[in-house]
Amino acid sequence: MIQYIKRKNLDVLKYDTCIENSIQSRIYAFSWYLDLVADNWDVLVLNDYQAVMPLPWKRKFGLKYITQPFFCQQLGIFSLHTIFKEMQERFLNKIPKKFLKISINMNSNNFSSAKMIEKKNYILSLDASHDTIFKSFSKGRKHAVKVGERNQLEIKEVSLELLIEIKKDNYNYMPSPIYYFSILRNLSKYMIDNNIGYVLGVFKDDILLGGVFLLKQKNRITYLFSSFTQFGKKLKGPTFIINKILEKNANTNLIFDFEGSNIKGIASFFKSFGAKKENYYQINLTKYFSQ
Known part of the structure; x- marks a missing residue:
């Protein structure tokens, strides 16, 4: 029942x-x-x-x-x-x-069913060595890793608030920003206090280029939130930090969950790490009940 x-x-x-x-x-x-x-x-x-x-x-x-x-x-x-x-x-x-x-x-x-809308996620199994994982990167992604390394980027723990400020300053569209960031702050506080989440920043000569907020539960690391300056993107900060996270967690039973996306450019970026597409489906029951 x-x-x-x-x-x-x-x-x-x-x-x-x-x-x-x-x-x-x-x-x-x-x-x-x-x-x-x-x-x-x-x-x-x-x-x-x-x-x-x-x-x-x-x-x-x-x-x-x-x-x-x-x-x-x-x-x-x-x-x-x-x-x-x-x-x-x-x-x-x-x-x-x-x-x-x-x-x-x-x-x-x-x-799935005919009444559902297909949506895309991308995941990467980390049950291999980093060398093996790296081989599955696209040619462009391998180059981006080398660019980040040549620029001697560094990774340190940072405050989520710094990444929120970067998001506000460098991204044109934010959905309901006050509400959105309020939820994000509440999540980060709970996750960090309970050792489920962590925030990492990418630095060049002590200048913060951006960073990521990750969750870790059971066998899954979830890429929940990220923001980067234009300079950070130019120096390949997003690729650099993802590669370092994959390297640190290689040879484990973990899955790296990129969390999307249905946006072509973002999906292509995630896929370039060798990630596999994972479909899930959205239901609109307004239409469902009317049929």
């Missing part, structure tokens, strides 16, 4: 245990993560938490709608045992009709 359970009535221990041990486990679905990124969220629960589907939602003009939160690439169904397409359909049909607009990303282990 699938039940709709409000966040306040959730058995958090059972829910997080399901997420932790699920076949589809992703950091985005833990209760503490959703508490940080979602305005509100409830859950569809199968039996005694054998499978769950978190539903993040907002309210506008008194109307409720489900929408994917910032910094939360993949949600969907998380299960302790293999589920089939029929069970996924049962979950989707249990989403309450009170949500008038529904747009949510499933995870890459869930099923």
Whole structure:
């Protein structure tokens, strides 16, 4: 039986245990993560938490709608045992009709259908030596690594606030910037305090060129946020720091999750590290219910 359970009535221990041990486990679905990124969220629960589907939602003009939160690439169904397409359909049909607009990303282990929009992620397995990983880089990416090395770039831990300032100064479009950065700050504080995340900067002669905010959970390192100055990009700072992270974590069971993208230029950059495409799917249930 699938039940709709409000966040306040959730058995958090059972829910997080399901997420932790699920076949589809992703950091985005833990209760503490959703508490940080979602305005509100409830859950569809199968039996005694054998499978769950978190539903993040907002309210506008008194109307409720489900929408994917910032910094939360993949949600969907998380299960302790293999589920089939029929069970996924049962979950989707249990989403309450009170949500008038529904747009949510499933995870890459869930099923696709003709009613879903394909989205792209890129991942790289680190279960080989760095030399082997480096060989899979494109010719241009190998050159960019050498440019960074010739410029004697350095990596140090930095404050996220410095990267936020670089983002504000060097990027033209930001979605709801005040809200976006507020969530990012809350995430970074929690992650760093709990040794789940870390922020690294790239420097040239003590000048900060940019950096990245990474999450580490189970066997996955997630490239959650980055920002670089134009000078930093010219000196190949983004390539330099990603390569150093891959080098440090080579010969492990970890996966480096680039987190996208559907934007052609960014996707090409991630792919050039030898990353493999991982499809996941977005559901628009407004259309789904109308068919």
